Each structure stands twice: as structure tokens, then as C-alpha cells.
Amino acid sequence: MRDIVQITIDCIKELKAIGIPVQDDRIREIKFARLPSEDAGNCTMYTNNTFRIKISLFFKNEKIDISELRETICHELLHTCPDCYQHTGKWIEYAKRLDVAYGYEIMAYKTDFDMKNKHIPVIHRLKCPECGGYWNIKKQCDCEKIRNGAKGICVWCGSYYDTEY
Numbered sequence: 001m002r003d004i005v006q007i008t009i010d011c012i013k014e015l016k017a018i019g020i021p022v023q024d025d026r027i028r029e030i031k032f033a034r035l036p037s038e039d040a041g042n043c044t045m046y047t048n049n050t051f052r053i054k055i056s057l058f059f060k061n062e063k064i065d066i067s068e069l070r071e072t073i074c075h076e077l078l079h080t081c082p083d084c085y086q087h088t089g090k091w092i093e094y095a096k097r098l099d100v101a102y103g104y105e106i107m108a109y110k111t112d113f114d115m116k117n118k119h120i121p122v123i124h125r126l127k128c129p130e131c132g133g134y135w136n137i138k139k140q141c142d143c144e145k146i147r148n149g150a151k152g153i154c155v156w157c158g159s160y161y162d163t164e165y
Contacts, residue, residue: 004030004032004073007070011077015077018101019097020097026049028052029052030052035054039056041054041055041076042054043079055073074104075095078094078098092133092156096132107133109135114136120138123139126146126161127161128154129162131154131156
């Protein structure tokens with residue numbers, strides 16, 4: 001069984017090692033929890049500026065690559081940094097820094113399908129011209145939508161994606 005507390009401690013060390021000011025002393029709880037199916041994680045900030053982080057039960061499954069769990073925990077930990085509760089400004093800057101430093105894909109839009117099928121090659125990549133967020137498309141049906149003129153909307157900033165390849 002995965003030890004979410006130990007994995008979180010390791011993730012906090014990674015963030016701090018590259019100068020990201022995670023406020024780990026303000027995290028009151030981190031746990032696996034039942035979340036809406038499209039949510040990998042959730043960070044709630046309370047009025048006293050403390051945080052509760054919930055990670056989808058999906059990640060308890062040992063068959064899911066541990067890197068997906070680590071990315072999700074890091075994503076939620078970024079929300080504890082000053083001025084990072086939304087996916088804007090510093091949050092985006094820190095997410096990009098993590099992606100470069102550790103090979104994470106925090107700026108990627110991912111579905112359960114993507115996480116369960118990490119081995120499937122990317123067919124197309126859509127990239128946001130505003131914030132740098134991206135969507136690696138692996139399913140043929142999504143490719144057909146793009147070929148037929150559908151424009152994806154960036155989950156981070158709401159801009160339309162451009163087709164990178």
C-alpha cells in the first residue's frame with residue numbers, strides 16, 4: 001500500500017530543493033479520498049490559511065505509475081505556496097520549473113485514460129500559446145475531433161490550444 005504521507009514528504013523536499021516556497025507547515029491533512037471522477041486531487045484552503053489536500057483513490061492502485069501520484073501531489077502542494085491558490089501567475093511558473101527539473105508533466109492536461117495508458121504514444125500535442133499548458137492526445141477519437149476543426153480549451157487559463165504536432 002502506498003504511504004501518501006511519506007511520498008508527500010519526498011515531494012516537499014523536491015519542491016524546496018528548487019526554491020519553491022511550499023508552506024508544508026500549513027498542511028493540516030493529506031489523504032486519499034473519493035473525488036469526482038475527473039479530479040485527480042483537490043487542495044482546500046481554510047480561513048486560517050491552512051490546507052487540506054485530497055488525492056483521488058485512483059492513485060492507491062499500485063498498477064498506476066507512481067510518477068502520476070507524485071505529479072498530482074506536487075500539483076496540489078503548489079497551491080500552498082503564497083499567491084498560488086489559482087492556476088495562474090506564480091503557480092504556472094512553479095509548475096513549469098517542476099516539469100523542467102524533474103521531468104514531470106504538471107502543465108499537461110491528463111485524463112484517467114492517459115494515466116492508465118502511459119505506454120501509449122502521443123499522436124498529437126496541443127499547446128496553449130498563453131500559459132504553456134498542453135494536452136497530449138493519445139486517443140484516435142480525440143484526433144479526429146482536432147482534424148475536423150475542434151479547438152481545445154486550456155484547462156489552466158481558458159485560451160484556445162494551438163496544434164503543436
